[in-house]
Amino acid sequence: MPDEWFVAADGRRRWGRYGAAGILAATRPPRRVLLVRRAGWVHGGRGQWSIPGGALLAGETAIEAAAREFAEEMGSLPAWHPLDRYVDDVVPGEWSYTTILAECADQPDYSATLSDEHDEHVWAPVDEARRMDLFAPFARVLPRLLATLDVRSGR
Template identity: 45%
Template structure:
Protein backbone atom coordinates (compact mmCIF):
# COMPACT_ATOMS: atom_id res chain seq x y z
CA UNK A 1 0.00 0.00 0.00
CA UNK A 2 1.39 3.41 -0.95
CA UNK A 3 2.17 5.93 1.79
CA UNK A 4 -0.32 8.75 1.27
CA UNK A 5 1.61 11.14 3.53
CA UNK A 6 4.54 11.54 1.16
CA UNK A 7 5.03 14.16 -1.48
CA UNK A 8 5.06 17.90 -1.94
CA UNK A 9 1.95 19.99 -2.57
CA UNK A 10 1.39 23.66 -3.39
CA UNK A 11 -0.87 25.85 -1.29
CA UNK A 12 -3.12 28.66 -2.57
CA UNK A 13 -0.16 31.06 -2.38
CA UNK A 14 2.00 28.83 -4.55
CA UNK A 15 4.30 27.74 -1.70
CA UNK A 16 5.51 24.14 -1.61
CA UNK A 17 4.88 21.98 1.47
CA UNK A 18 5.65 18.38 2.41
CA UNK A 19 2.56 16.27 3.02
CA UNK A 20 -0.58 16.31 0.88
CA UNK A 21 -2.83 16.04 3.97
CA UNK A 22 -1.14 18.82 5.93
CA UNK A 23 1.28 18.39 8.79
CA UNK A 24 1.35 18.48 12.58
CA UNK A 25 3.89 18.86 15.34
CA UNK A 26 3.90 18.60 19.11
CA UNK A 27 5.04 21.53 21.24
CA UNK A 28 5.75 19.93 24.61
CA UNK A 29 5.71 22.16 27.69
CA UNK A 30 7.39 21.59 31.04
CA UNK A 31 6.40 24.48 33.26
CA UNK A 32 7.45 27.58 31.33
CA UNK A 33 9.98 25.69 29.19
CA UNK A 34 9.34 24.02 25.85
CA UNK A 35 11.11 21.17 24.10
CA UNK A 36 12.75 21.91 20.75
CA UNK A 37 14.72 19.64 18.48
CA UNK A 38 17.57 20.49 16.15
CA UNK A 39 16.86 18.95 12.79
CA UNK A 40 19.45 16.62 11.28
CA UNK A 41 21.53 17.98 8.41
CA UNK A 42 19.98 15.22 6.26
CA UNK A 43 16.41 16.60 6.35
CA UNK A 44 14.76 19.62 4.72
CA UNK A 45 15.91 22.80 6.52
CA UNK A 46 18.47 20.76 8.44
CA UNK A 47 20.46 22.25 11.31
CA UNK A 48 17.52 24.42 12.33
CA UNK A 49 15.47 24.24 15.52
CA UNK A 50 11.79 23.33 15.52
CA UNK A 51 9.32 20.99 17.15
CA UNK A 52 9.00 17.30 16.32
CA UNK A 53 6.46 16.94 13.55
CA UNK A 54 5.73 16.01 9.99
CA UNK A 55 3.21 15.05 7.36
CA UNK A 56 -0.19 13.75 8.35
CA UNK A 57 -1.34 10.45 6.93
CA UNK A 58 -4.67 10.22 5.11
CA UNK A 59 -7.47 10.37 7.69
CA UNK A 60 -5.10 11.00 10.59
CA UNK A 61 -6.05 13.70 13.09
CA UNK A 62 -3.54 16.42 13.98
CA UNK A 63 -3.46 15.09 17.58
CA UNK A 64 -2.63 11.55 16.45
CA UNK A 65 -0.16 12.72 13.80
CA UNK A 66 1.67 15.04 16.20
CA UNK A 67 2.03 12.26 18.79
CA UNK A 68 3.16 9.74 16.16
CA UNK A 69 5.79 12.09 14.74
CA UNK A 70 7.01 13.02 18.25
CA UNK A 71 7.45 9.36 19.20
CA UNK A 72 9.23 8.59 15.90
CA UNK A 73 11.63 11.52 16.16
CA UNK A 74 12.33 11.50 19.92
CA UNK A 75 12.14 7.76 20.60
CA UNK A 76 9.15 7.73 22.95
CA UNK A 77 6.08 9.62 24.06
CA UNK A 78 5.16 10.59 27.61
CA UNK A 79 1.61 10.65 28.92
CA UNK A 80 0.21 13.99 27.77
CA UNK A 81 -2.49 16.51 28.49
CA UNK A 82 -3.52 18.34 25.34
CA UNK A 83 -3.86 22.09 25.89
CA UNK A 84 -4.55 23.60 22.49
CA UNK A 85 -3.99 23.29 18.74
CA UNK A 86 -2.82 26.29 16.73
CA UNK A 87 -3.53 26.07 13.00
CA UNK A 88 -1.38 27.87 10.45
CA UNK A 89 -3.63 27.70 7.38
CA UNK A 90 -1.92 28.39 4.07
CA UNK A 91 -5.00 27.90 1.91
CA UNK A 92 -5.33 24.25 0.94
CA UNK A 93 -2.55 23.15 3.29
CA UNK A 94 -2.18 23.64 7.07
CA UNK A 95 0.34 23.02 9.82
CA UNK A 96 -1.18 22.11 13.19
CA UNK A 97 0.90 22.86 16.28
CA UNK A 98 -0.48 20.73 19.08
CA UNK A 99 0.49 22.12 22.49
CA UNK A 100 0.59 19.64 25.37
CA UNK A 101 2.19 19.21 28.74
CA UNK A 102 3.87 16.05 29.91
CA UNK A 103 2.13 14.36 32.83
CA UNK A 104 5.35 12.54 33.74
CA UNK A 105 9.07 13.28 33.47
CA UNK A 106 10.26 12.97 29.89
CA UNK A 107 13.73 12.41 28.56
CA UNK A 108 14.07 12.17 24.76
CA UNK A 109 15.86 9.13 23.35
CA UNK A 110 17.31 8.32 19.98
CA UNK A 111 14.54 8.31 17.40
CA UNK A 112 14.44 7.89 13.65
CA UNK A 113 17.42 10.15 12.91
CA UNK A 114 15.49 13.27 11.90
CA UNK A 115 16.52 14.98 15.15
CA UNK A 116 20.19 15.68 15.78
CA UNK A 117 19.67 17.18 19.25
CA UNK A 118 16.99 18.42 21.59
CA UNK A 119 16.80 20.95 24.41
CA UNK A 120 14.40 22.53 26.84
CA UNK A 121 14.23 26.28 26.19
CA UNK A 122 12.58 29.28 27.71
CA UNK A 123 10.48 31.36 25.34
CA UNK A 124 13.12 34.10 25.38
CA UNK A 125 15.81 31.60 24.34
CA UNK A 126 13.79 30.51 21.29
CA UNK A 127 14.28 33.88 19.57
CA UNK A 128 18.08 33.42 19.68
CA UNK A 129 18.08 30.08 17.87
CA UNK A 130 18.32 29.42 14.13
CA UNK A 131 14.73 28.32 13.60
CA UNK A 132 13.11 26.31 10.82
CA UNK A 133 11.54 28.96 8.53
CA UNK A 134 7.97 27.73 9.09
CA UNK A 135 8.42 27.60 12.86
CA UNK A 136 10.07 31.03 12.84
CA UNK A 137 7.13 32.51 10.94
CA UNK A 138 4.60 30.95 13.34
CA UNK A 139 6.55 31.57 16.55
CA UNK A 140 5.26 35.09 17.38
CA UNK A 141 1.63 33.89 17.24
CA UNK A 142 2.48 30.69 19.13
CA UNK A 143 4.36 32.56 21.85
CA UNK A 144 1.50 35.02 22.32
CA UNK A 145 -1.02 32.18 22.41
CA UNK A 146 0.91 30.27 25.06
CA UNK A 147 0.23 33.08 27.55
CA UNK A 148 -3.51 32.43 27.38
CA UNK A 149 -3.46 28.66 27.84
CA UNK A 150 -5.00 27.16 30.94
CA UNK A 151 -2.46 24.83 32.49
CA UNK A 152 -4.38 24.06 35.65
CA UNK A 153 -5.33 20.41 36.11
CA UNK A 154 -8.89 19.65 36.93
Protein backbone atom coordinates in the same frame (compact mmCIF):
# COMPACT_ATOMS: atom_id res chain seq x y z
CA MET B 1 -1.63 5.79 1.31
CA PRO B 2 1.95 6.45 2.53
CA ASP B 3 3.59 9.82 3.08
CA GLU B 4 4.33 11.60 -0.15
CA TRP B 5 5.13 15.00 -1.56
CA PHE B 6 2.32 17.43 -2.30
CA VAL B 7 2.78 19.96 -5.09
CA ALA B 8 0.61 23.03 -4.57
CA ALA B 9 -0.67 25.45 -7.20
CA ASP B 10 2.33 27.67 -6.44
CA GLY B 11 4.57 24.82 -7.72
CA ARG B 12 6.35 24.32 -4.39
CA ARG B 13 6.64 20.86 -2.88
CA ARG B 14 5.66 20.16 0.68
CA TRP B 15 5.98 16.91 2.59
CA GLY B 16 2.59 15.36 3.29
CA ARG B 17 -0.22 14.89 0.80
CA TYR B 18 -2.81 15.74 3.48
CA GLY B 19 -0.82 18.42 5.32
CA ALA B 20 1.43 18.03 8.34
CA ALA B 21 1.39 18.45 12.10
CA GLY B 22 3.73 18.59 15.07
CA ILE B 23 3.80 19.05 18.83
CA LEU B 24 5.37 21.88 20.78
CA ALA B 25 5.77 20.25 24.18
CA ALA B 26 5.94 22.62 27.14
CA THR B 27 6.54 21.92 30.81
CA ARG B 28 4.43 23.33 33.59
CA PRO B 29 5.82 26.61 35.00
CA PRO B 30 8.62 27.47 34.96
CA ARG B 31 8.08 26.95 31.25
CA ARG B 32 10.52 25.11 29.03
CA VAL B 33 9.76 23.95 25.49
CA LEU B 34 11.14 20.97 23.62
CA LEU B 35 12.99 21.92 20.45
CA VAL B 36 14.90 19.73 18.01
CA ARG B 37 17.72 20.71 15.67
CA ARG B 38 16.77 19.57 12.18
CA ALA B 39 19.29 17.30 10.46
CA GLY B 40 20.84 18.78 7.33
CA TRP B 41 19.38 16.10 5.06
CA VAL B 42 15.69 16.64 5.91
CA HIS B 43 13.45 18.90 3.83
CA GLY B 44 14.28 22.45 4.86
CA GLY B 45 16.95 21.15 7.27
CA ARG B 46 19.91 23.52 7.55
CA GLY B 47 20.35 22.73 11.25
CA GLN B 48 17.69 25.12 12.50
CA TRP B 49 15.52 24.48 15.54
CA SER B 50 11.94 23.31 15.22
CA ILE B 51 9.55 20.72 16.69
CA PRO B 52 8.99 17.02 16.02
CA GLY B 53 6.34 16.57 13.36
CA GLY B 54 5.51 15.36 9.90
CA ALA B 55 2.93 14.33 7.36
CA LEU B 56 -0.68 13.45 8.08
CA LEU B 57 -1.71 10.06 6.76
CA ALA B 58 -5.05 9.49 5.03
CA GLY B 59 -7.85 9.66 7.59
CA GLU B 60 -5.66 10.97 10.43
CA THR B 61 -6.52 14.03 12.46
CA ALA B 62 -3.81 16.59 13.13
CA ILE B 63 -3.55 15.57 16.79
CA GLU B 64 -3.26 11.87 15.85
CA ALA B 65 -0.56 12.65 13.29
CA ALA B 66 1.35 14.93 15.67
CA ALA B 67 1.34 12.27 18.41
CA ARG B 68 2.39 9.52 15.97
CA GLU B 69 5.20 11.65 14.52
CA PHE B 70 6.40 12.58 18.02
CA ALA B 71 6.60 8.89 18.97
CA GLU B 72 8.43 8.03 15.72
CA GLU B 73 10.96 10.85 16.04
CA MET B 74 11.46 11.12 19.80
CA GLY B 75 9.95 8.24 21.72
CA SER B 76 7.05 8.56 24.09
CA LEU B 77 5.91 11.90 25.43
CA PRO B 78 5.26 11.83 29.18
CA ALA B 79 1.70 12.39 30.37
CA TRP B 80 0.49 15.33 28.32
CA HIS B 81 -2.62 17.17 27.29
CA PRO B 82 -3.24 19.62 24.46
CA LEU B 83 -3.59 23.28 25.42
CA ASP B 84 -4.13 24.84 22.01
CA ARG B 85 -3.58 24.33 18.32
CA TYR B 86 -2.51 26.66 15.57
CA VAL B 87 -3.25 25.96 11.93
CA ASP B 88 -0.88 27.69 9.53
CA ASP B 89 -2.61 27.75 6.12
CA VAL B 90 0.66 27.70 4.23
CA VAL B 91 -1.17 27.38 0.90
CA PRO B 92 -4.77 28.44 1.72
CA GLY B 93 -7.25 25.73 0.89
CA GLU B 94 -4.52 23.33 -0.24
CA TRP B 95 -1.92 22.61 2.45
CA SER B 96 -1.60 23.45 6.14
CA TYR B 97 0.64 22.69 9.10
CA THR B 98 -1.02 22.27 12.49
CA THR B 99 1.03 22.84 15.61
CA ILE B 100 -0.37 21.27 18.77
CA LEU B 101 0.69 23.05 21.96
CA ALA B 102 0.89 20.41 24.69
CA GLU B 103 1.68 20.64 28.37
CA CYS B 104 3.63 17.70 29.74
CA ALA B 105 4.52 16.55 33.20
CA ASP B 106 8.22 15.86 32.71
CA GLN B 107 11.33 16.75 30.67
CA PRO B 108 12.67 13.43 29.36
CA ASP B 109 16.12 13.11 27.86
CA TYR B 110 15.52 11.83 24.33
CA SER B 111 19.20 11.34 23.46
CA ALA B 112 18.82 7.55 23.20
CA THR B 113 15.59 7.60 21.17
CA LEU B 114 16.07 10.65 18.93
CA SER B 115 15.55 9.77 15.25
CA ASP B 116 18.11 10.60 12.58
CA GLU B 117 15.83 13.43 11.40
CA HIS B 118 17.23 15.53 14.26
CA ASP B 119 20.78 16.18 15.39
CA GLU B 120 19.89 17.06 18.99
CA HIS B 121 17.14 18.23 21.30
CA VAL B 122 16.87 20.71 24.15
CA TRP B 123 14.31 21.71 26.76
CA ALA B 124 14.81 25.46 26.32
CA PRO B 125 13.51 28.16 28.64
CA VAL B 126 10.85 30.14 26.76
CA ASP B 127 12.93 33.34 26.61
CA GLU B 128 15.85 31.40 25.15
CA ALA B 129 13.61 29.67 22.59
CA ARG B 130 12.55 33.08 21.25
CA ARG B 131 16.20 33.87 20.39
CA MET B 132 17.24 30.57 18.80
CA ASP B 133 17.89 30.05 15.08
CA LEU B 134 14.43 28.74 14.22
CA PHE B 135 13.13 27.02 11.10
CA ALA B 136 11.22 29.87 9.37
CA PRO B 137 7.77 28.25 9.25
CA PHE B 138 8.01 27.41 12.96
CA ALA B 139 9.32 30.91 13.79
CA ARG B 140 6.12 32.38 12.29
CA VAL B 141 3.84 30.50 14.69
CA LEU B 142 5.98 30.42 17.85
CA PRO B 143 4.91 33.87 19.15
CA ARG B 144 1.22 32.86 19.14
CA LEU B 145 1.97 29.59 20.92
CA LEU B 146 4.15 31.27 23.53
CA ALA B 147 1.46 33.91 24.10
CA THR B 148 -0.93 31.07 24.93
CA LEU B 149 1.61 29.73 27.43
CA ASP B 150 1.94 33.20 28.96
CA VAL B 151 -1.83 33.43 29.44
CA ARG B 152 -2.00 29.94 30.96
CA SER B 153 0.90 30.83 33.30
CA GLY B 154 -0.85 34.01 34.44
CA ARG B 155 1.66 36.39 32.89
